[in-house]
Amino acid sequence: MPITSDAPRVGTGLTDLDLSDLDLFTGGPPWAAFDALRAQMPCHWNPESPPNHGFWSVTRHADIVAVTRDEETFSSEVGAVNLEELDAEQLQIRKSMLETDGARHFALRRLLQRDFSARSLAPYETFLRGLTATTLDAALAKREFDFVREVSADFPIRVLVRLLGIPDADAGKLIAWGNRMVGNTDPDEADVLLGSPESEQYRHLPFRSPAALEVFAYGDELARQRRGGDSDDLVSKLINREPSDGIPLSERDFHNYFLLLVVAGNETTRHTITHSMQALIEHPEAFALLKERPELLPGAVEEFLRWASPVYHFRRTATREVELHGQRIKEGDKVVVWWAAGNRDESVFAEPYQFDVTRDAREHMAFGKGGPHLCMGNQLARMEIRIMFEEILARVDHAEALGEPARVRSNFVNGIKTYPVRLTGR
Numbered sequence: 001m002p003i004t005s006d007a008p009r010v011g012t013g014l015t016d017l018d019l020s021d022l023d024l025f026t027g028g029p030p031w032a033a034f035d036a037l038r039a040q041m042p043c044h045w046n047p048e049s050p051p052n053h054g055f056w057s058v059t060r061h062a063d064i065v066a067v068t069r070d071e072e073t074f075s076s077e078v079g080a081v082n083l084e085e086l087d088a089e090q091l092q093i094r095k096s097m098l099e100t101d102g103a104r105h106f107a108l109r110r111l112l113q114r115d116f117s118a119r120s121l122a123p124y125e126t127f128l129r130g131l132t133a134t135t136l137d138a139a140l141a142k143r144e145f146d147f148v149r150e151v152s153a154d155f156p157i158r159v160l161v162r163l164l165g166i167p168d169a170d171a172g173k174l175i176a177w178g179n180r181m182v183g184n185t186d187p188d189e190a191d192v193l194l195g196s197p198e199s200e201q202y203r204h205l206p207f208r209s210p211a212a213l214e215v216f217a218y219g220d221e222l223a224r225q226r227r228g229g230d231s232d233d234l235v236s237k238l239i240n241r242e243p244s245d246g247i248p249l250s251e252r253d254f255h256n257y258f259l260l261l262v263v264a265g266n267e268t269t270r271h272t273i274t275h276s277m278q279a280l281i282e283h284p285e286a287f288a289l290l291k292e293r294p295e296l297l298p299g300a301v302e303e304f305l306r307w308a309s310p311v312y313h314f315r316r317t318a319t320r321e322v323e324l325h326g327q328r329i330k331e332g333d334k335v336v337v338w339w340a341a342g343n344r345d346e347s348v349f350a351e352p353y354q355f356d357v358t359r360d361a362r363e364h365m366a367f368g369k370g371g372p373h374l375c376m377g378n379q380l381a382r383m384e385i386r387i388m389f390e391e392i393l394a395r396v397d398h399a400e401a402l403g404e405p406a407r408v409r410s411n412f413v414n415g416i417k418t419y420p421v422r423l424t425g426r
């Protein structure tokens with residue numbers, strides 16, 4: 001069986017635990033802390049330094065599902081969906097589908113939801129396989145290389161560039177914008193660090209990043225060219241379709257929708273691919289099994305996603321007083337659901353610290369779980385990861401790490417910046 005254990009050493013005290021402390025995440029996910037929270041304080045109050053007001057952490061799988069399902073009590077709209085605390089004006093300006101509840105959220109999502117179904121994406125399989133082959137052949141010719149730079153980093157954006165109908169030559173720009181925004185807590189990635197005095201002037205922008213302005217301008221130009229046309233790229237669809245609630249997209253709606261598309265599938269898919277490569281290198285029996293039985297790969301992709309847990313958390317805001325595990329959550333409190341913690345919940349996943357590509361891991365929460373905001377790109381991401389590993393397994397006979405992965409400094413994305421490897425094969 002492709003099983004080995006990576007169980008964490010448990011023993012974390014909970015009194016001083018602060019999940020807003022990024023240092024806790026520099027060595028990888030704080031699994032022991034998540035385990036302790038699930039076992040001892042499944043609804044845990046985490047104080048924060050001013051100006052923030054603290055948050056509740058929810059870490060059990062069942063509780064996370066219950067919270068994300070109940071958007072009337074745990075809203076995505078009345079506050080931000082990350083730890084940052086926004087005033088009403090900032091919220092209004094920065095609002096995308098992610099920060100919208102109810103009928104308007106449904107209408108926004110419906111604009112493109114069908115285009116992200118497995119059926120609509122199937123025609124892209126050949127393109128994706130070709131792109132994967134080109135990427136891998138170039139990397140494998142080097143034998144020793146940084147897996148992130150050569151394989152996983154640019155791949156998701158190159159796919160999105162095709163879906164958006166953008167010239168391939170612009171992929172580099174989109175990649176750089178995405179890195180600057182999502183890496184806003186990492187000095188290596190961000191030009192303006194979240195929380196720095198300089199970020200104040202960008203407080204109305206997503207991620208407080210000036211890169212957002214460049215994304216908006218780029219999107220505006222695409223919209224200008226495609227308004228009134230009938231091309232089947234996602235930008236044309238977004239700009240020319242009418243939302244089902246009859247309320248047209250405002251300029252701001254379009255900006256935030258376009259930016260969400262650029263950002264949402266980039267780092268997340270990249271990090272899943274890198275984590276999966278690392279897991280296969282560290283579990284050679286799983287690598288060998290999948291090479292021998294590639295038909296197991298679609299199921300294995302679910303375990304890759306559970307294992308990787310590329311997005312640590314999302315936040316909701318309580319709209320009324322509510323009790324959870326004896327704790328009184330007040331109206332306006334931030335409630336953070338830790339998908340990563342749910343992905344190691346032993347009541348759902350037996351031996352959760354064993355990487356087992358034969359387990360049924362479909363209950364994982366990498367894409368969220370149970371709620372209306374379940375990742376809209378989940379089928380696209382699954383397809384990208386599956387095809388990537390089909391092609392890797394077909395080409396590579398031997399894989400080894402040449403060093404430790406360098407991690408993104410973040411408690412939002414479980415990210416890897418560099419991962420030196422040697423891959424050899426045909």
Ligand code: HEM
Nearest residue numbers: 097098264265268269272366367368373374375376377381
């Ligand atoms: C492995 C890759 C990915 C992971 C782990 C991931 C994870 C997530 C998570 C955790 C959420 C929030 C769920 C919630 O709050 O309930 C989300 C939402 C979203 N994701 Fe993904 N995502 C991935 C890839 C993608 C891709 C490829 C796209 C499309 C290009 C995408 C588009 C979106 C959108 C539009 C939303 C907002 C949905 C809504 O608010 O209704 N994601 N994703």
